[in-house]
Amino acid sequence: MDRPLRVAVVGAGPAGIYAAEALANQDDVPVLVDLLDRLPTPFGLVRHGIAPDHLKMRALAETLRHTLDHPGVRFVGDVEVGRDLSVADLRAHADAVVFTHGSSGARRLGIEGEDLPGSLAATDLVAWYTGHPDADRPRVEAALARARDVVLVGVGNVALDVARVLARSPAELEHTDMPQHVLDVLAAAPVERITLLGRRGPAQATFTTQELRELGHLEAAVALVDPDGLDEESEVRAVARNLAALRDWADHVPEAGKASVRLRFFARPVRVLGDDAVTGVVVERTAVDTADRLSGTRETDVLPADLVVAAIGYVGHDLPGLAVDGGTVPNAGGRVLRDGAISPGEYVAGWIKRGPTGVVGTNKHDARETVAALLEDAAGLPRVEGPDLVETLRSRGCHPVLLENWRTIDEAEHALGATKGRARTTIHDRDTLRAHAHGMQR
């Protein structure tokens, strides 16, 4: 076979981009990669997850974009697998498919009152403040308009991100790339008290010390911590650092004119209260035994709340034609398993392969492992005869966003930011993104 291997990568987040990079930067097997995404823009959670006030982390997009310029890689945005193309269509157009579509679902609390207005998943808030086109603006903005007391369930980095974004002053957020409506709604939100609930102790919390310390340096909010578990010692350096950082806050007290962000451990929500909207959360004190088993003590209290946010993790869902088991696609070192057997030509990388853990860089090693498996299999993969993927999409009335189209979006976001002296402002509206992409901007 004298044509390059055609590989379709589903999802242009970090895992998809690292997979495309590993495929493009090797000489053993000539490869052409189509890098698909359901959004008109690449970068996945680097754009729509990483907190907007973490400018250095968000600048990772600048590194990832180099792969999009590679002549062996074609970005094909605004194409959703399962809607615009089936998995079978992909198999007819590509010799190999790498699924890297992430885990965008929110884990649920599973308690009464969870669906009341004013109760959100962190995914809802994060999508909204990063300008994701699918964010539910009315629901999130209605909840924020009355959010004086906020209860955040979870003590991982995502919970800290959400707490920080809600507690920051308008001046601290002014330079971010958040859409203007997001900045305006956050500035008007009446947030006074934010309580984070961790069901285990501070030594078991999954946040990192850097993120934790940041909470202690907010302009308009004071960080507080309840004393439970703070006297624990740990041999694990990261845990010892966290405990030390928390102990630094032990003598903090609420300050007039400032909001508060309180961390409370050994506490879990058992019910969200309210008739038409959230008014409070029933919190149960928990205990952890020597075998690390968690139990409720039946000792409860009520925390007033206008907004409840569950930040307890992400979960992967089925893609039509590709089922997950326990939130990930069954695989052996990146080779997709169907009914327990390797499915030739199908691969998986990133969160949908290993679950929603790790930092952006973790996906690089992960994608390389998958690509190594693909390249090892390459000689034996049957080559498809199908037409070019983009031609097929166009013949079906789709208007994929290719690299040059995305560049016009990118330029428009820089130009929009410049009008306010910012480096960039995210365009959140799908029609506007499409209009810029296809040269029809109003």
Ligand SMILES: Cc1cc2nc3c(=O)[nH]c(=O)nc-3n(C[C@H](O)[C@H](O)[C@H](O)COP(=O)(O)OP(=O)(O)OC[C@H]3O[C@@H](n4cnc5c(N)ncnc54)[C@H](O)[C@@H]3O)c2cc1C
């Ligand atoms: C709120 C939050 C904050 C984070 N902050 C940090 C941080 O500060 N530092 C850090 O190192 N890591 C951070 N992470 C983790 C990091 O974002 C992930 O490790 C990484 O993004 C996972 O990469 P992925 O490619 O597997 O998934 P994703 O980034 O989710 O990318 C998946 C891509 O697939 C696309 N897609 C989904 N379904 C389809 C479909 N049907 N068809 C086509 N395309 C599809 C999506 O649009 C998306 O672009 C954060 C994560 C979250 C959720």
